[in-house]
Amino acid sequence: MTAAVPEVLLLDGVLDAEQAAGTVRSILAEQRPDGAIPWFTGHHLDPWDHTEAAMALDTAGEHAAAEAAYRWLAAHQNPDGSWYAAYVDGEVTDRAKETNFCAYVAVGVWHHHLSTGDDTFLEWIWPVVRRALDFIVGLRLPGGPIAWRLDEDGTATDEALLTGSSSILHALRCGLAIAAYLEEPQPDWELAAGRLGHAVAHHPERFLDKDRYSMDWYYPVLGTALRGKAALARIERDWDRFVVPGLGVRCVSDRPWVTGGESAELALALWAIGESDRAVDILRWIQKHLRHDDGSYWTGYVFEDDAIWPEERTTWTAGALLLAVAALGGDPATVAVFSGDDLPEGLVVQDCC
Structure with missing residues (x-):
């Protein structure tokens, strides 16, 4: 990295200029020559976390590296529009297909375009996004959810996950924003987004019960299904169950384990509903026990044992942290993508179905 990090990545008590640069370098150091961004060197890549890390690079002005990550996705997309669940050095290591993994390219591509204004690249990668979301829409279940896996x-x-479907809703809305920009209407996506958003917001019974996981708590907010009083009520409902003051956010409610990814994502969700002070507090907490000297971040911390676990520093944890800081810092692309204010809603569902 040759340029100084943008001011949007500087946040008092979280990242100064040197620290932000270190975190960006930690992601760049793991990116492979073909653009792939694995969890860490020698480990696998999954398309969702790969995209999150690419988005973080765009917040830092590392647009060429982010574009290389999206070109990797284009080169590895299956003919049906999907990606496999895991790759190591370009070779498939898990041939299942997880739908939220496949949809997230739309979020990343729209963020990249808002970061760069590069119409040529957007037009080039549009068929990749279209195939991916067509694949997703083809896996709708009765009542609006999306099947979580092939x-x-x-x-x-024939089952759906609340976290995954919330992320897919966000992807569909970003995909509709791309389609509107390119004047390529996608009515099937509009219908799918409307019904999915309604299901996430009003019908938890249509999803598998994963209530012990913090992601099922905050993802309907992060994925833009809930805003305003409904979003705040959801956050308040389980705050004490998942948030450990001074440490961060539990991955699961019944384990003494706080994780950097969940903590940063909750901070991003809090920012999106006007709770920036609490968001900053959480980001400050995780600096104490999850930040490594080189700017990378440990995945998690078992506080009853005062132990880092697992002993791995992941690009997606660093990516989530940078995206949360960028939103708090007012980065226009990150604000636009995660606030949801200007994203198309799809066909709004008014009835109970």
């Missing part, structure tokens, strides 16, 4: 034999489950 097994290795190609069989789709």
Whole structure:
């Protein structure tokens, strides 16, 4: 990295200029020559976390590196519009297909375009986004949710995950923003987004019960399904169950384990509903026990044992942290993507179905 980090990545008590630069370098150091961004060197890549890390690079002005990450996705997309769940050095290591992994490219591509204004690249990668979201929309379940996985034999489950579907809603809305910009209407996506948003906001019974996971708590907010009083009420409902003051956010409610990714994502969700002070507090807490000297971040911390676990520093943890800081710092692209204010809603569902 040759340029100084943008001011949007500087946040008192979280990142100064040197620290922000170190975190950006920690992601760049893991990116492979072909653009792939694995969790860490020698580990696998999944398309969702790869995209999150690419988005973080765009917040830092590392647009060429981010573009290389999206070109990697384009080169590895399956003919049906999907990606496999895991790759190591370009080779498939898990042949299942997880739908939220496949949808997230739309969020990243729209963020990249808002960061760069590069119409040529957007037009080039549009078919990749279109195939991915067409694949997702083809896996709708009754009542609006999206099947969460296709097994290795190609069989789709008839079950949906609240976290995954919330992320897919965000992707569909970003995809609709791209479609509107390129004047390529996608009515099927509009219908899918409207019904999915309604299901996430009003019908938890349509999803598998993963209530012990903090992501199921905050993702309907992060994924833009909930805003205003409904979002705040959801956050308040389980705050004490998941948030450990001074440490961060539990991954699961019944384990003494706080994780950097969940903490940073909750901070981003809090910012999106006007709770910036609490967002900053959480980001400050995780600096104490999850930040490594080189600017990377440990995945998690078991506080009853005062132990880092697992002993790995992941690009997606650093990416989530940078995106939360960028939103708090007013980065226009990150604000636009995660506030949801200007994203198309799709066909709004008014009835109970």
